[in-house]
Amino acid sequence: MPEILTNPSNFIQNEINDDIKNGRYGEGIHTRFPPEPNGYLHIGHAKSICLNFGLAEQYGGMCNLRFDDTNPVKEDVEYVDSIKADVKWLGFSWADRMYYASDYFGRLYEYAVQLIQAGKAYVDDSTAEEIRAMRGTLTEAGKESPYRNRSAAENMELFTRMKNGEFADGEKVLRARIDMAAANINMRDPVIYRIAHAAHHRTGDEWCIYPMYDFAHPLSDAIEGITHSICTLEFEDHRPLYDWLLEAVGLDVAARPRQIEFARLNLTNTVTSKRKLRQLVEEGYVAGWDDPRMPTISGLRRRGYTSAAIRAFCREVGVAKANSLVDVAMLEHCIRDDLNNNADRIMAVLRPLKVVITNYPEGQKEYMLAENHPFKGGHRYVPFTRELYIEQEDFMEEAPKKFFRLKPGGEVRLKHGYIIKCDEAVKDAEGNIIELHCSYDPDSKTGGETANRKVKGTIHWVSAEDALKAEVRLYDYLIETDEKGEVPADFLAAVNQSSLEVLHDARIEPSVRLTGEGTHYQFLRQGYYVVDKDSCPEQLVFNRVVGLKDSWAKAKKG
Ligand code: ATP
Numbered sequence: 001m002p003e004i005l006t007n008p009s010n011f012i013q014n015e016i017n018d019d020i021k022n023g024r025y026g027e028g029i030h031t032r033f034p035p036e037p038n039g040y041l042h043i044g045h046a047k048s049i050c051l052n053f054g055l056a057e058q059y060g061g062m063c064n065l066r067f068d069d070t071n072p073v074k075e076d077v078e079y080v081d082s083i084k085a086d087v088k089w090l091g092f093s094w095a096d097r098m099y100y101a102s103d104y105f106g107r108l109y110e111y112a113v114q115l116i117q118a119g120k121a122y123v124d125d126s127t128a129e130e131i132r133a134m135r136g137t138l139t140e141a142g143k144e145s146p147y148r149n150r151s152a153a154e155n156m157e158l159f160t161r162m163k164n165g166e167f168a169d170g171e172k173v174l175r176a177r178i179d180m181a182a183a184n185i186n187m188r189d190p191v192i193y194r195i196a197h198a199a200h201h202r203t204g205d206e207w208c209i210y211p212m213y214d215f216a217h218p219l220s221d222a223i224e225g226i227t228h229s230i231c232t233l234e235f236e237d238h239r240p241l242y243d244w245l246l247e248a249v250g251l252d253v254a255a256r257p258r259q260i261e262f263a264r265l266n267l268t269n270t271v272t273s274k275r276k277l278r279q280l281v282e283e284g285y286v287a288g289w290d291d292p293r294m295p296t297i298s299g300l301r302r303r304g305y306t307s308a309a310i311r312a313f314c315r316e317v318g319v320a321k322a323n324s325l326v327d328v329a330m331l332e333h334c335i336r337d338d339l340n341n342n343a344d345r346i347m348a349v350l351r352p353l354k355v356v357i358t359n360y361p362e363g364q365k366e367y368m369l370a371e372n373h374p375f376k377g378g379h380r381y382v383p384f385t386r387e388l389y390i391e392q393e394d395f396m397e398e399a400p401k402k403f404f405r406l407k408p409g410g411e412v413r414l415k416h417g418y419i420i421k422c423d424e425a426v427k428d429a430e431g432n433i434i435e436l437h438c439s440y441d442p443d444s445k446t447g448g449e450t451a452n453r454k455v456k457g458t459i460h461w462v463s464a465e466d467a468l469k470a471e472v473r474l475y476d477y478l479i480e481t482d483e484k485g486e487v488p489a490d491f492l493a494a495v496n497q498s499s500l501e502v503l504h505d506a507r508i509e510p511s512v513r514l515t516g517e518g519t520h521y522q523f524l525r526q527g528y529y530v531v532d533k534d535s536c537p538e539q540l541v542f543n544r545v546v547g548l549k550d551s552w553a554k555a556k557k558g
């Protein structure tokens, strides 16, 4: 069972505690996570999922998964399936409580009829533009539609004909009859039903009128007996409408869901809008919804994020009543922390440079004992041979004084192995360094006479003959931003053209030969990596999850 997911005390818990104290909800708390299946979930949704399922768990209550599927044109079963998989992967269970707003289309229709009969809803023939024009502004009252005073009988007849498919899309709408002069624009006779001759992914062609989100959402919450309807701040101004609707259809005041708003998650360098993410996918900026550069749950998973790290992040950001921008470095800190504790260490050379140990016998091989993890322990053997690879950047021909890696005449320790000295940099006709000739100190490995001889640098390496060739994919932020990290309105123009770098010739120690998708490693001195789904024993493919440097922890320490 997942750990407690919310901060020890946040304002939502305070409100719930009050409700419990006052006995407002007799049977325990009941929350829901209500995604619209029109895209894949992203890191912002994870915050809402952790909050809703986390609160239910903490209070011994329940949390429903409900698909708010009121817009047939944009929704699809592909999204339903991905959302279910992502919520489960994050570690939560809705048990047998998976619902759809479309389950309630019949009841919602009845509620609409009830409103019409009570003179609280009317059919409007105005076009969308006319309705917009009559809406008024923040400072100016709206205008009443010429159709506002139709009789209940006429409205009923027209609404029935809407339902029967006698009108084209947009020809008529059903509006709540509230107050065109209300200060809150949401109360100015909002549209509650529209015509859409479109097949729905669940109800097929059964309906050609669909409830608007603002009508379906509060009523779905009430139908499911939700006690705390937790949503993001932009819905604060919709709350009076929701209350009006519940009252108007005669739902018991005491049993009504209580809406509590919190600030949505905004992350630096990160797009958190399904619409924009869909654009990145559909316009080919990324390879798909699960591209490892995407902030979708599936993208993060493929990138190598664990669900525990995402839950830890959501706990750490907490919930607040004011919008803010969270540094993406904090998310990176959470996965780094998890992998630091859990990922085995191996040696991998990303950009290989050949080293020949000239005094090491040809054909000889020995196995160096190497620890897998600094505190979890475990060991493996790493083959050592006359020819090795080291990282190109670990050698400098004209090195500054403080360069403690390999340089002509200099010494360095090979991790888990010998001390070597660089005798010669061999070059091709153009002057490019093609290999290094080095000599080793045979007594300098563990247990040897000079095992403790100090040299300033230690570098990683792999055996040229034994190492596995691998493809390694390095990622940078998908969106480039200003210093503050805010994503610009024209986010497509800010797409980072070099957010993906593919290294085709990396060499990895052979111990990883048969590891499969999702296995994490720390490549010593390089960062954390995960085996990608494209990987197979014949062609290893790794994604870089995150580097070793923790700018977040550093900043926090000050
Ligand atoms: P998007 O703008 O990305 O499409 P949305 O709110 O339209 O987001 P929904 O499918 O309606 O997407 O979201 C389901 C739930 O997730 C809602 O309750 C919503 O409040 C919450 N949610 C969406 N984005 C965020 C976010 N960035 N931070 C916190 N909660 C979010």
Ligand code: MG
Residues within 6 Å of the ligand: 036
């Ligand atoms: Mg929404």
